[in-house]
Structures are given as C-alpha cells and as structure tokens.
Amino acid sequence: MQPKVIRDAGERPLVLFSDSSGIVADKTFLQRSLLFAELAMIAYNDEAEVTRAAAEIGFPDVTFFNNRGAQAFRFRNRHNSVIACRGTEPNEWTDIRADVDAVSVLAETAGKVHRGFKREVDNLWPMLETSLMNNKQPVYFAGHSLGGAMAKICASRCLLSHISTNPQQLFTYGSPRVGNRSYVKFVTIDHYRFVNNNDVVTRVPPIWLGYQHSGYEIYFNRNGDIKQYGYLMKRRDRWRGFLKELVRWKVDHIGDHSIHRYCENLVKAVLAEKESIAAGGEPYTPCKLTIAPPDAPH
Template identity: 30%
Template sequence: MFALPFLLALSASLPLAFAAPLPLFGINFGSGSTADGTPSAVSQSTVDSTLLRPAQFARVAYCSPASVTALSCGAPCEAINQVKVLTAGGDQGETPRFYVATDPQTQSVVVAHEGTDPDKLLSIANDAEFAQVAMNATLFPSAAKGTLVHDGFQKTQGRTADIILSTVKSALSSSGFSRVLVTGHSLGAAVATLDATMLRMQLPSSVEVDSVVFGLPRVGNQQFADMVDSLFPTFTHVTNQKDPVPSVPPRFLSYQHASGEVHITSVNSAGDGTLVACPGQENDVSRTPV
C-alpha cells in the first residue's frame, strides 16, 4: 500500500463512480482479444513521475474557462500555478470544458478535457450514439480504412479539434518545447484519446505525444485499439476499482480497449492504495472483485 496523491487530487472535484455495480451492458463478452498475462505492481515513484501531473491537469479541466485562464480556481489551479494557459473554453453542454497550456515543469504543451456525470456518460455510450463510424479523414489522415470510433465521442472531439490543433502548433513553436501531454477523465478521456491520435498524425515525428487518461470508456473497434497501440507505446489509461465507465460501450458491439491499463485495485480512507499495470488489451483481472 502507498499514498495515491493523484487520486486524492482527482477525487476533490471529479465525479468518479467508486465501487459502482457493473450494469449488464458493461459485461466483457464478445469479440476482440483479451490479455492473459499477470499484472505487475506499480511503484510510488511511477505514480509520482507519470500519473500525478496528468491527474492535476485533468482536475483543473472541471473548472470554468475564466478561472482556468486566470489560474484562480483555488486548490486545483494552485497545483499547476506555473503553467501558462493559452486557451480555455467549453460550455458543459455539447462542448465539455477544455484548455491548452504550456508547462515549464515538464517542458510540455498540455491539452486537458473535462469529463461528465457518470450517469450521463453511460447514457451517451450506450444510447443511439453508440454507433461506430469511420474516422474523420481530415483530422485523422493516416487512419486506415476500417478503423471505426464511437460516433458521439468523435462528434464531441470534432467541436474543439481545430482550435486545439492550431493552439498546440503555435505553442510548440513559441515555447520551443517538443512534447505534448493530453489528458482527461471519463468523457474527457475519450476526447483526449482522439485528440492525442489527431496530434500524433498531424505533428512532426520529432514531437513526442503522450496521453495519460482516467476512467476511459471504450472509444473504437479492434483496429482502432491496435492503431493506438502502434502510435503510443506509452499510452496509459487509469481505471478505478469497479467504476463502470471503462466497461462501456460493450465489447459485443465490437468495441475494444487499447493496451496501457493501470488499475487501482483498492483505496482506503487515508488515500493509501494499490495499483497494478495490466498487460495487453482488455484485462479481465481488472474487472474482478479485489
């Protein structure tokens, strides 16, 4: 057991669905490959070096655009007070809140997306919008034919794609940084995964694009999951105990998680917990009671 400061930072403002029972539509059955390796323990140093900062950024995305721009949202903004916010927006409706900033601490351009209420996210992921569609050829020019993604998630990502892409390009040029970090929680994690994919396809290979997201629902089909694996060797999506959101949309509708899951197996009242890194795609071990 060790301290999970990033989880505490998130839990102060993010609507995580702790210990929620898995609904029928979240059951993992159907097509797609499932990993059968053994999870490995995640160290405190790994939490501090790779998960804490993205979690702090994801937390701030829930604040109003005005308070993010002014870094006046209290404790969330205080944790990242050295960043320079370049743009912030969103209406908490069709366009969830988002921002782009430069972070001198990590020498990165940061893109962060707000999530949504878990019940609303589960509804979006399983209602009529669960249909899979081809990826937008303009935003994702190297996506191969047959690579399909969730219609509602792609529409949401498309509403801010142009401003995010242009702002990131400008920020890389003005800052001299050569790394982009994309993060988000819940619906924001799905949008962030699509943003990271877009940025990897649109930016020069000399720019490192990393994505660390939290409570990620399934975004696309097996071909999409394989593409994410090939584009991002270090893609990380953190799942929390029995949170149902990562289990939707269901696999029998041809949805598949990419590799890179880090699963929180337990957390106590003091904020101490355990994490494991799960091998491959679709880890049944992370969906069983601990």
C-alpha cells in the first residue's frame, strides 16, 4: 500500500492508506476497518483539509454538518455513503459537556442512553436524516471517541427511521459505553467496536451506572495485534501494556485512545493479511462468538 500524505501548515500530516474505489462490501473486513478508521481520523480536521483528504482516498463528494458544536461528515462516491461523526475536541466546550453529562435518559428508540451523547445527536440528526432520505447507496456509520458514541445513536435512528436504506455496518474506535441493557438489546446493528489495549475511554461511563457496551469487540493487545482474549488474559495484557509504557514515563491509558494509534494498528493488520493471502491464507474474519452483553467489568 502506498501512503498518501496530506499536509497542512502547523498540523500533524495525515497519512492515509485506504482506497475507497469499488464497493466497500467487496473489501476484506480489515480493509473496511482501516477505511472507516481513516475517515474517523480525517473528520477531526477543518472542512477544507477533510475535502482534500477524502478525495485522495476516493470520496469526491463531502458534506459537513455542524450545529451547536455537534459535527459530522458525509463522504460519498459512486458506490458508497459514509457518515463519520467527529470526536471530542479538547478546546470545544460542547464536546466536553457532552462527555461528562453521563445521566441516562430515554432514547428515541428504546431503553436509555447517555444524555450528553444524545444531545449531540439531537442537534445533528435532523440534518443527517434529511441528507439520507433519498439515499440509494449502502450507508455506513463510523466514529472515534465521542464520535463513536454519536455514530452508534445515529445508526440506531437510521435503522428505525423512514430512510430507505438501512445502515449496513457501524465501526467505532475507542468508543465509550452509550446506553443501558434495554437499549443495547433493542438496537441490533452489525457493529464492530475496536478497543486498543488500555484505552480509558472504552471503560466509561461505568457499568455501575447501568451502561453496557454493544457490538462485537475487536481488541488490540499491547503490541497492536488483534487478539481474542478472555477477561483474565485481557487484564494481564493491559497490565503489561501499562508497565511497558510506564518505564518510558508514559501513561498509555491516554495514548492508547489516539485515533492515530488505531489507524497504525490497522495498517499493520492489513499488511499482514495481504502477506497471508499471498501465501495462500484466508482473509481475517472477526469472531462473533462474544457479543458485548453481558458486559465484563474492566
């Protein structure tokens, strides 16, 4: 894969590896995962840079939605449509308020959801729904951090709305818990939830407030490899990851949350898969034996 580098003065360059030409469903699972992670990463940038970056990986049609600080992009080409919600920006008060407002309230669908996340989606959904009402393409939802939580709620509303196309899949990276057990059980979407080792955001809001994760967990271990671990093995791996970074005077609970770290891990996974296929192996298939509920303690 040849990297595409998008540079903007004073900002970290965007290094992109995806190619969205063709139908997304025809790509391997890991290729799709990387594509949506890169779109979630792109979504943190200003509209002009997002448009440039999206065009580089095959999305010439970009629409920006912004209402009261809640933001998302629609990426579209001949074959696919993707809604990527922007995650938390530390200098945006509305994002911080959304993150900390963890009171659960009735969802638009069923059960209860995080009030701060719901408020962000309430601000955006009328615009998103209008833009998707006449959509004829497969539509996917993606997001990182707060954006992952918003993407989950948006995909749920899309599923139960008058929009003609149901969400194909939902990919979230470093997403917090969004709703309670009733919400998780009622909203059935093909959801893949990526967790990078000690990413602290994936452990909030706490279970004792009634929140649960949803979707199929894809876990990156301390070395950035996808592993299917049980509860005890995961705790052991997280301790090793913590100690590995501690000797470098770093706390990986924050560093592991970076969307760049998720993208780097997925680039490595896609390259390894490519080598495996060339040697006669099979593409990676996620294990769906353990869907989120009941949520194991972290």
